[in-house]
Amino acid sequence: MQINMPSDVEFHLRCWPPHSSQLTGEPLVLNMSFNMVGIPGETLADHMETVRLNRETRPHLSYTSIFFPYPGTELYRVCQKRGLLDQPLDVRRERRQAASDLPEFPCRAIQYAYNLFDWRIHEGHWLLHIRLCRLIRFYISKSKLLDRLFFATLPLWRRLAKIGLVNISAGRNT
Numbered sequence: 001m002q003i004n005m006p007s008d009v010e011f012h013l014r015c016w017p018p019h020s021s022q023l024t025g026e027p028l029v030l031n032m033s034f035n036m037v038g039i040p041g042e043t044l045a046d047h048m049e050t051v052r053l054n055r056e057t058r059p060h061l062s063y064t065s066i067f068f069p070y071p072g073t074e075l076y077r078v079c080q081k082r083g084l085l086d087q088p089l090d091v092r093r094e095r096r097q098a099a100s101d102l103p104e105f106p107c108r109a110i111q112y113a114y115n116l117f118d119w120r121i122h123e124g125h126w127l128l129h130i131r132l133c134r135l136i137r138f139y140i141s142k143s144k145l146l147d148r149l150f151f152a153t154l155p156l157w158r159r160l161a162k163i164g165l166v167n168i169s170a171g172r173n174t
Helices: 009-015 044-057 074-082 107-115 117-121 128-140 144-162
Strands: 032-037 061-066
Touching: 032 044, 032 107, 032 117, 044 107, 044 117, 061 107, 061 117, 107 117, 117 128, 128 144
Parallel strands: 032 061
Antiparallel strands: none
């Protein structure tokens, strides 16, 4: 599937500035990445190549979403032609839950890849407890009740951090 973007990983690596903290110990450039999982034609191998690219560029922030076939778009028509839209689209779950089951990248694998994307790209770069907190927070946000509970307890966590009982900073390993 051609989406009119260069897909060569080495091309993208050349476009990113060298990781500046290697020179000074302090990041000079904050970089972000925007990623989409489950585009028609993508395979698990393609996804893992995207993870590798993100690991090498070490983004400070990364945004990940799951492909959603919006009606009226070219990719929606591609999904229709390939028979990937066997159930009605639920726009309430757009970009967070796989809507199409690709033969080369099954729905369940897409969801798993999305859920663990940040975990995989920051492995070895961020401290384990920070990665665990982010992963737990990701799963908590999927439940309205747990999400509300999380935000209700934030002041308590901040007080505990202030007196040194917990570390809630989102720093990285250097």
